[in-house]
Amino acid sequence: MICCAVVLSLTACAPATTTVAAKRPAGAGPAEATSEPVARRDGADPVCTKATKVKIGADAFSPAKVTIQRGGFLALVNTTGVAQPLESAPDAGLGTSVVDRQERQVVQFPKAGTFRVTSAGATLRVTVAGESGCGAPKPRLTIGRTTELTVAATENFAVINETGTTQKVTCTPDPGSNRDNTRLADGETQLLAIDEPGRYKCARATVTVTGD
Known part of the structure; x- marks a missing residue:
């Protein structure tokens, strides 16, 4: 199966840093609690x-x-039988996203907060809190350019449309045998993915998908 996703922002989660704690003098009081940064996760990490x-x-x-x-x-699945636009407030970067009939579109939320996502006259309330450690996927495919990339199975890679017109992307052989596009x-x-x-x-583009 091939699934698609909207990149809500090309800004990845802030890189984690390694902090070395300084030695405390003898007799010093208890150290203040500090929050440690979340380790960055690889794009193929199951999380x-x-x-x-x-x-x-x-x-x-x-x-x-x-x-x-x-x-x-989030994996948004359109079950309405017609293409549906996606919008968010405050703006989460959905842009001109449209979910086709029976399409599954994966949406990433790189910013914390509360968002209202609307589609088909309905509203979805999304609360984004805490840290997953997942940044924006690094592998990129630009439509119209000949390129090769290697990704792990289920790993996300970015597809960019700079052609000046709306484009549909299909992969052959069909990853899901159901004419996904x-x-x-x-x-x-x-x-x-x-x-x-x-x-x-x-x-x-030629995409090589490796196993675990």
Whole structure:
């Protein structure tokens, strides 16, 4: 199966830093509590390839409220039978995102806060708190450019449309045997992930997917 995702921001989670604690003098009082930075996770880390599933219905999201960590993902599945636009308030960077019929679109939230995502006349309340350690995926594929990239199975990679027109991206052989495709507006960036190891042709790029 191939799944796509909207990049809400090209800014990754802030890199973690390593801190060495200084020795405390003898007789000193108790040290103040400090928060340690969350370690950055690799793009193939299982934590960064899983998403919380939310269905887009005719008049409601299911569930209607979710809580995820900063840098975490939602998998939005359109069950309405028609393409549905996605918008958020405050702006989470959804831009001109549209979820096609029966498409599963994975959305990353790199910023903390509370967001209202609307689609099909319904509202989804998303609370983003805590740290997942997941940054924006580094592998990139620009539509129209010949390139090669290697990713792990289920690892996200960015697909960028700078062609000036709306484009649909398909991969061959079909990763899910169900004619999956991703529609990107001009200037839009989405994420793709392929579950099965193999060698695929996506647009003009060759994508090699490795196993665990």
